[in-house]
Structures are given as structure tokens and as C-alpha cells.
Amino acid sequence: MSAPPNESTLHRKLEWIVPDLEQEATRLSLAEEEIELLRVLRSGTWGGYSEAVQEFEARFGSYLGGKHCITVANGTVSLEVALRCEGIGPGDEVIVPPYTFMATASAVLQTGALPVFADIERGTLNLSPYALEAAITSRTRAVIPVHFGGHAADMDRILDIARNRSLIVIEDAAHAHGGEHNGNPLGSLGEWGSFSFQQSKIMTSGEGGCLITGDRTRAEKARAYCNQGRIEGGAWYDHHTLGTNLRLTGFQAAVLLPQLERLHSETLCRERNAALLRDAIQTMNGLEPLHPEPYCTRHAGALFLFRFNSSRPRFDKARFEAALKAEGVPVMETYPRPLYRNPIFDSSPFRDTGCPEAEKACSEIVTLPFRLLNGSPARIDHTIAAMEKVLSHTERDF
Numbered sequence: 600m601s602a603p604p605n606e607s608t609l610h611r612k613l614e615w616i617v618p619d620l621e622q623e624a625t626r627l628s629l630a631e632e633e634i635e636l637l638r639v640l641r642s643g644t645w646g647g648y649s650e651a652v653q654e655f656e657a658r659f660g661s662y663l664g665g666k667h668c669i670t671v672a673n674g675t676v677s678l679e680v681a682l683r684c685e686g687i688g689p690g691d692e693v694i695v696p697p698y699t700f701m702a703t704a705s706a707v708l709q710t711g712a713l714p715v716f717a718d719i720e721r722g723t724l725n726l727s728p729y730a731l732e733a734a735i736t737s738r739t740r741a742v743i744p745v746h747f748g749g750h751a752a753d754m755d756r757i758l759d760i761a762r763n764r765s766l767i768v769i770e771d772a773a774h775a776h777g778g779e780h781n782g783n784p785l786g787s788l789g790e791w792g793s794f795s796f797q798q799s800k801i802m803t804s805g806e807g808g809c810l811i812t813g814d815r816t817r818a819e820k821a822r823a824y825c826n827q828g829r830i831e832g833g834a835w836y837d838h839h840t841l842g843t844n845l846r847l848t849g850f851q852a853a854v855l856l857p858q859l860e861r862l863h864s865e866t867l868c869r870e871r872n873a874a875l876l877r878d879a880i881q882t883m884n885g886l887e888p889l890h891p892e893p894y895c896t897r898h899a900g901a902l903f904l905f906r907f908n909s910s911r912p913r914f915d916k917a918r919f920e921a922a923l924k925a926e927g928v929p930v931m932e933t934y935p936r937p938l939y940r941n942p943i944f945d946s947s948p949f950r951d952t953g954c955p956e957a958e959k960a961c962s963e964i965v966t967l968p969f970r971l972l973n974g975s976p977a978r979i980d981h982t983i984a985a986m987e988k989v990l991s992h993t994e995r996d997f
């Protein structure tokens with residue numbers, strides 16, 4: 600029996616939202632998630648004290664090179680906890696890039712400290728070490744480099760500057776699960792690394808996050824803060840320091856465990872597909888790929904980013920994106936403005952922060968999701984063909 604036509608049309612449409620091959624892979628892998636979820640369900644311990652949580656923390660910490668891993672409710676509070684553990688608050692400044700998700704700056708605001716925006720590099724879209732250095736004042740306490748899209752920030756230079764100026768480095772590794780800088784896992788290089796497991800990230804439990812640190816005292820502080828000031832081995836109603844409840848649940852850890860097992864092979868797949876896309880885009884008029892720096896020895900591939908800088912007057916980025924979408928390419932929404940030009944900063948001195956590279960990125964960068972990079976080479980071919988088609992039409996029509 601054949602499916603009614605409207606259903607098959609719908610199916611074809613859905614294919615691009617959840618590509619068929621990916622769906623197949625997801626179906627296979629979900630079996631493992633299902634097993635882990637049932638294990639937690641039947642254990643009766645569903646909350647933060649679930650064995651699955653301890654297992655995930657141990658495994659993710661060891662994946663990051665034998666670090667302490669503290670799971671938390673999301674990848675925004677993780678940044679906030681790191682800042683609080685350093686005693687950062689009112690009167691302090693924390694340097695952040697303006698081309699990132701709001702969390703990087705809002706976590707700073709939540710502590711009462713001020714986020715200070717320093718521009719990004721054109722080539723990587725990551726915090727520029729020069730801009731960082733220029734933004735340091737006597738009040739600066741920390742810097743939060745973001746490994747944007749999965750490309751390592753220039754950590755050698757950032758760590759150098761931070762050591763010289765006694766700044767704490769908190770890596771925002773929300774896009775960086777599985778990525779590396781000169782062979783070292785992203786999130787393991789600063790005093791703190793912060794990961795997100797929110798729905799849109801490479802590893803997800805719907806919501807969730809974690810903190811990484813190599814320092815035992817820092818780890819204990821963060822753990823106590825996230826667990827109402829309890830300490831390891833302490834009694835349930837013994838509260839030693841001010842804290843709150845930011846615990847990840849057992850169900851969330853359960854679905855993260857199999858994803859961690861798959862992370863390495865999926866990262867390699869994304870790297871291969873990203874290279875195919877870059878090579879093709881390199882040859883296209885009006886498009887410009889972003890090439891990874893040599894220190895980015897493993898790109899996490901959370902986002903595939905490239906520049907649209909066609910000079911045809913009536914053909915702008917929005918039109919290009921819409922045309923690609925119409926061809927079935929899953930183009931993502933991009934940041935419409937640098938963080939400092941968001942309404943929240945309207946009546947503040949941040950409003951006038953000038954970061955020309957961040958401004959340019961907002962008007963030029965096109966973003967494709969990691970799910971596309973997880974797909975087959977055929978899907979990459981289709982994406983390339985769609986770009987070529989759209990560009991060839993504009994040669995004619997614009």
C-alpha cells in the first residue's frame with residue numbers, strides 16, 4: 600500500500616529536519632539511551648545522587664585528561680558557579696567576546712561583575728588575544744574565551760596573557776565537546792572548563808551542563824555550591840557553605856553516557872565532512888570558508904560557519920540563506936548583533952562598545968548545524984550542489 604501523497608511530501612520535508620541517515624543512526628543509538636534510561640528508572644534513584652551521574656562525571660572527567668567533572672543544571676549556571684568559586688562579583692570585570700550566546704555575558708552579570716567585550720579574530724571568530732590584552736584594567740579578574748563553533752580559541756596566547764596579568768581563565772566549551780588544542784582536550788586548559796548539554800549542543804540531555812577543573816579544592820568548592828553547601832562524606836543536613844541546588848538528574852546522565860561513547864567517531868565524521876564543504880566553498884564566488892588554525896588539532900564541529908560576502912547589491916545574506924533553505928539545506932539562524940547591542944544594554948556604556956570584527960561576523964556569517972556534518976557524504980554533496988545552484992541563479996537574476 601502506498602502512502603497518500605500528502606504524507607510522502609511531508610516525509611520529504613521532514614527528511615531535512617531529521618535527515619534519513621541521521622534518523623537511522625539515531626534510531627540505532629537511541630537503543631543504548633533507552634537501556635541507560637531504564638536502568639536509572641528501575642534503580643529508583645532518579646535525582647542527582649544517581650549512580651549514572653557519578654559514572655558520567657568519572658567518564659567525562661577522564662575523557663578530558665583526568666580532570667574533576669561537576670555536572671550541573673545547564674551551561675549558563677556552570678559559568679556562574681566558576682565565577683562565584685573565584686569570588687568574582689561587584690566591582691570586578693570579566694572579559695568576554697561579543698560574538699557568542701548571551702550566556703557567556705549573562706553569567707558574569709548574575710554575579711554582579713561587569714562583562715567587558717573584547718573583539719574576535721576574523722579567521723576563527725574567537726576572542727582576539729590582542730583585544731583581550733587591550734581590554735584589561737586593574738579591575739579585570741577573569742577572561743572567558745569561547746571555542747566558537749568548536750574551533751579552539753588561541754589558548755597559548757590567552758593563557759600567557761592570563762598568567763602575566765593574574766587572570767582566571769574559564770573556557771566556555773559549550774560548542775567544544777571532543778575538540779582539541781594542540782592535542783589537549785578543549786575545556787581542560789584553563790582553571791575551569793564549562794560545557795553545555797542543552798538541546799542544540801553536540802552532546803545533549805535536553806538541558807544540562809558541567810564544570811571541569813584540574814584543581815581538587817576548586818572542584819570541592821563547586822560541588823558544595825551546587826549541592827546546598829554539602830561536603831563529600833558529610834551528612835545530608837550538614838551545610839558548610841552557601842550553595843543552591845544545581846544538580847543534574849540521573850535521567851540526564853543516562854542519555855549522556857552513550858553519547859560520550861560515540862563522541863570521538865562522530866567528531867572525526869564531522870571533521871571529514873567539514874573539510875569537503877570547505878574545499879567546495881573555497882571555489883565559489885562570494886563565499887569564503889573559515890580555515891582551522893594549526894593549533895586547532897581537532898575541530899569539534901558544533902557549527903559549520905562560512906562567510907557570505909557577495910557584492911551584488913540586491914542579493915544579501917538573508918536572501919542567500921532563504922534560497923538555500925528552499926533547496927532543503929538546514930541553514931541556522933545567526934546572531935543578528937554583537938551582544939553589547941542587545942536591548943538589555945540599551946542604557947549602559949556597553950551599548951557603544953565597538954568590535955568591528957564581531958559586527959562583520961553578524962552581517963556575513965552563514966551557519967549550518969552539526970547534524971548535517973554527522974550525515975553522509977551524499978548530504979554534503981547535496982548541500983554543495985544547492986549552494987552552486989543558488990549562486991549560479993544569482994549570476995543571472997541579480
Ligand SMILES: *Cc1c(COP(=O)(O)O)cnc(C)c1O
Pocket residue numbers: 673674675676699700702703745771773774795796797807808
Ligand atoms: C549554549 C551555550 C551556553 C550555555 O547554554 P545553556 O543553554 O545554559 O546550557 C553557553 N555558552 C555558549 C557559547 C552557548 O552556545
